[in-house]
Amino acid sequence: MTELEGPLEGFHNYIVDTFAPEDDALTSAREESKRAGLPEISISPSQGKLLHILARLAGARRILEVGTLGGYSAIWLARSLPIDGSMISLELDPHHADVARRNIERAGLSPQVEVRVGAAADSLQKMREAGEEVFDVIFIDADKDGYPKYLELCLPLLREGGLLLGDNTLPDAVLDASADSGTKRYNTTVAANSELTSVIVPALRSRGVDGLTISIKSGA
Numbered sequence: 004m005t006e007l008e009g010p011l012e013g014f015h016n017y018i019v020d021t022f023a024p025e026d027d028a029l030t031s032a033r034e035e036s037k038r039a040g041l042p043e044i045s046i047s048p049s050q051g052k053l054l055h056i057l058a059r060l061a062g063a064r065r066i067l068e069v070g071t072l073g074g075y076s077a078i079w080l081a082r083s084l085p086i087d088g089s090m091i092s093l094e095l096d097p098h099h100a101d102v103a104r105r106n107i108e109r110a111g112l113s114p115q116v117e118v119r120v121g122a123a124a125d126s127l128q129k130m131r132e133a134g135e136e137v138f139d140v141i142f143i144d145a146d147k148d149g150y151p152k153y154l155e156l157c158l159p160l161l162r163e164g165g166l167l168l169g170d171n172t173l174p175d176a177v178l179d180a181s182a183d184s185g186t187k188r189y190n191t192t193v194a195a196n197s198e199l200t201s202v203i204v205p206a207l208r209s210r211g212v213d214g215l216t217i218s219i220k221s222g223a
């Protein structure tokens with residue numbers, strides 16, 4: 004499904020209008036990203052609000068994001084942080100990272116959010132080798148083929164009891180003709196991991212139904 008149909012569009016608009024209206028920083032992050040030629044594939048406002056609430060529930064002081072794009076999801080997540088909290092977001096494309104840094108600056112979050120350019124697998128490997136402090140929340144949202152690798156590299160960087168979130172994990176996993184999509188393997192792997200307690204929450208976006216895989220690093 005690429006666009007919401009029937010009552011789903013009304014459901015989506017209702018949730019966004021009632022619970023996740025954008026302020027100027029979020030609206031301009033989306034508009035400036037579009038103006039700069041970035042694809043319009045960021046999370047929706049309601050997904051942003053969900054990520055924000057989950058990060059607050061997790062008491063997040065350190066957040067890691069894999070796949071920055073124009074910084075839209077980073078703004079929703081970073082707003083959950085206490086004043087001395089911090090976030091690192093990994094992005095392959097230097098142009099995306101530039102646009103994101105400007106959007107994050109406009110949101111007043113530059114002191115807390117660092118955008119790091121490079122292939123996420125390399126950046127994650129370096130973080131492990133450098134003995135990077137663990138994170139409370141990790142949000143995986145980069146290239147979908149990379150999800151299984153990111154899972155493997157991110158788990159040691161997540162604190163015990165921390166929250167692991169994977170975007171775009173429902174339609175591909177179910178509808179993709181290729182039996183072995185990255186998101187499907189990601190779901191199967193987290194579901195089978197005894198150190199994780201996981202579920203997918205379906206989510207509405209203007210571009211269709213999607214899903215967020217939510218895992219706590221703590222066995223049932």
Ligand code: SAH
Pocket residue numbers: 044045046069070071072073074075076077093094095096099121122123124144145146149
């Ligand atoms: N989290 C963003 C959307 C991310 S879109 C939001 O919701 O606002 C996916 C991003 O992952 C794109 O910016 C893309 O350039 C980036 N990406 C693709 N392959 C990557 C890789 N190997 N390493 C890091 N980032 C990658």
Ligand code: DHB
Pocket residue numbers: 044045046070144145170171
């Ligand atoms: C697409 C959507 C996303 O949310 C994402 O992170 C990457 C790609 C897409 O629809 O192509």
Ligand code: MG
Pocket residue numbers: 044045046144170171
């Ligand atoms: Mg996504």
